[in-house]
Amino acid sequence: MVWTTAALAVSLTIVVQERTGSVHPPGGATALCFVTVLPLRTLGWLYMICPALLGACVLVAIGMLTNNLSVARAYPQTSWVSHETQGKDASPPVRAYFGKFLGAGVEPPPRPPLTHTAFSFLGSFAGIATLGIIHTQLVEIHDPRHWVLLVAPFGAMAVLVFSACKAPLAQPRNAILGNTIGGMVGWFAVTAMGMLGLGNMVWTTAALAVSLTIVVQERTGSVHPPGGATALCFVTVLPLRTLGWLYMICPALLGACVLVAIGMLTNNLSVARAYPQTSWVSHETQGKDASPPVRAYFGKFLGAGVEPPPRPPLTHTAFSFLGSFAGIATLGIIHTQLVEIHDPRHWVLLVAPFGAMAVLVFSACKAPLAQPRNAILGNTIGGMVGWFAVTAMGMLGLGNMVWTTAA
Numbered sequence: 001m002v003w004t005t006a007a008l009a010v011s012l013t014i015v016v017q018e019r020t021g022s023v024h025p026p027g028g029a030t031a032l033c034f035v036t037v038l039p040l041r042t043l044g045w046l047y048m049i050c051p052a053l054l055g056a057c058v059l060v061a062i063g064m065l066t067n068n069l070s071v072a073r074a075y076p077q078t079s080w081v082s083h084e085t086q087g088k089d090a091s092p093p094v095r096a097y098f099g100k101f102l103g104a105g106v107e108p109p110p111r112p113p114l115t116h117t118a119f120s121f122l123g124s125f126a127g128i129a130t131l132g133i134i135h136t137q138l139v140e141i142h143d144p145r146h147w148v149l150l151v152a153p154f155g156a157m158a159v160l161v162f163s164a165c166k167a168p169l170a171q172p173r174n175a176i177l178g179n180t181i182g183g184m185v186g187w188f189a190v191t192a193m194g195m196l197g198l199g200n201m202v203w204t205t206a207a208l209a210v211s212l213t214i215v216v217q218e219r220t221g222s223v224h225p226p227g228g229a230t231a232l233c234f235v236t237v238l239p240l241r242t243l244g245w246l247y248m249i250c251p252a253l254l255g256a257c258v259l260v261a262i263g264m265l266t267n268n269l270s271v272a273r274a275y276p277q278t279s280w281v282s283h284e285t286q287g288k289d290a291s292p293p294v295r296a297y298f299g300k301f302l303g304a305g306v307e308p309p310p311r312p313p314l315t316h317t318a319f320s321f322l323g324s325f326a327g328i329a330t331l332g333i334i335h336t337q338l339v340e341i342h343d344p345r346h347w348v349l350l351v352a353p354f355g356a357m358a359v360l361v362f363s364a365c366k367a368p369l370a371q372p373r374n375a376i377l378g379n380t381i382g383g384m385v386g387w388f389a390v391t392a393m394g395m396l397g398l399g400n401m402v403w404t405t406a407a
Contacts, residue, residue: 003132003150004398006035009389010155011125013382014163018117021108023163024369024378025156025360026056029229029353032128032155034386037237040348045387051349052383056376058334059327059354063361064372066323068100073319075365076372079103109368119273123162123266127259128154134258148240149251152352153179153229154259155382160225161263164369165275168309169224172264172276176256178217178224182355183252185213186234187245203332203350206235210355211325214363218317221308223363225356232328232355268300279303323362328354353379 009031017023030052034040040047067075079102091099112120128150135149157179160170168174189209193199209231217223230252234240240247267275279302291299312320328350335350357379360370368374 003129003136005389005393006032006132006150007125007129008393009035009386010128010158011121012389013155013385014120014124014159015117016381016385017159017378018112018120018163020377020381021111022374022377022381023159024357024374024382025159025164025225026229026353026356026375027378027380027382028124028155028157028159029152029226029356030155030351030379030382031386031389032150033152033351033353034383035390036150036152037351040351041390043348045384047387048380048383051351051354053376053380055331055349055351055354056357056379058331058349059357059361060372060375062327062330063323063365064101066326067319067362067365068097069322070315070319072316073365074100074104075361075370076101076103077106077366077368078108078371078373079105108371108373115270116272119267119270120163122269123263124158126266127158127162127262130262131255131258148243149255149258151230151233151237151240151251151255153182153226153233153356154251154255156226156229156353156356157224157256157259161259161275162267165263165267165273166277167367167369168277169364169367169369170275171278171308172260173278173308174222174224175226175260176253177220177222178227179230179256180227180248180253181216181220181222182213182224182227182230183234183248184245185209185216186231187247188212189231190235190241202235203329203336206232206332206350206355207325207329209235210328210358211321213355214320214324214359215317217359218312218320218363221311223359225359225364228324228355228357228359229352230355232350233352236350236352264301268297274300274304276301276303277306278308279305320363324358327358327362353382 010028013028013031017027034047063075067073131149131154157175160167161175164170186209189205193205210228213228213231217227234247263275267273331349331354335348357375360367361375364370
């Protein structure tokens with residue numbers, strides 16, 4: 001029962017991330033990837049080292065090198081050293097560039113209360129378990145040639161929707177449109193490269209899929225990190241390619257709609273939460289007077305009236321494309337030195353979660369979820385919890401309950 005394993009892996013990843021102050025959506029995808037991509041299990045506990053830790057370090061390093069080329073960007077936002085030690089006087093361009101590597105001095109957000117973590121666990125377990133149960137009605141985990149729903153990107157989406165539900169990146173429009181864009185661009189990149197006779201250049205296809213996903217997401221105002229993972233997943237998980245253009249319908253669109261629906265049902269059970277934040281209707285039509293609990297609960301479904309952020313300028317998108325292409329291409333080139341794409345029994349680096357991480361690090365580099373500590377520690381936690389969930393469920397004789405393990 002794959003959905004049991006999947007549900008545990010993602011929800012426990014969120015718990016550990018919140019308690020360590022390292023919430024990072026791709027970590028959920030990293031956990032779910034270990035559950036659902038069976039060849040990766042041959043890595044055992046080493047999976048948390050490579051790809052989880054090493055890949056995160058590579059993308060953070062590329063992020064620092066490329067983001068800081070832009071005058072309007074500073075990555076990381078949180079500082080490696082005490083903020084007071086960083087000079088604020090005018091510096092030569094080269095010194096100013098490398099000075100950004102120390103951090104902009106922004107304080108990280110505080111750790112959430114335990115009640116917040118409890119609702120995060122409840123929602124993520126319910127969301128991934130629901131996907132897993134539907135998945136078991138569509139396809140056996142060992143026969144991935146038909147419709148699928150339990151794919152790695154939804155681990156990242158679960159972290160956003162259930163742990164960071166107030167973030168602009170987690171709102172329904174971003175989740176549904178942004179993830180569908182990822183499916184569309186992933187399919188387009190694979191198809192176009194194949195028509196050009198370049199289908200065997202997997203690292204180029206992967207870099208194009210993720211970076212073009214970011215471009216389309218930014219221009220449509222629907223930036224959503226799991227969309228990058230959805231694009232990369234179509235490139236690297238070969239059985240998914242048999243779905244063709246239908247991949248953008250299921251799992252990309254359908255899975256996003258399911259998680260958003262579960263997010264609205266579970267997040268709004270908490271008095272401290274309101275999901276979505278952006279409104280489906282004009283904010284003026286929503287009454288702010290005291291309402292009965294049931295009416296207040298369903299009233300949250302209309303949105304809290306928070307305005308979505310404006311679309312970034314084209315210069316921002318250009319740097320996002322440059323950085324994400326360089327980051328995924330670097331992972332892909334290192335990956336080709338470690339393992340052939342058709343032989344995933346050894347070290348790997350080009351896995352779906354890094355598509356989500358690329359969107360965060362290169363498009364939303366100022367977000368707390370994108371900072372180096374979150375990226376490196378949060379993704380490593382995902383690898384560790386994914387391995388632990390699979391191992392524990394196997395020792396209990398429940399290894400076939402994949403949906404529970406994944407959740």
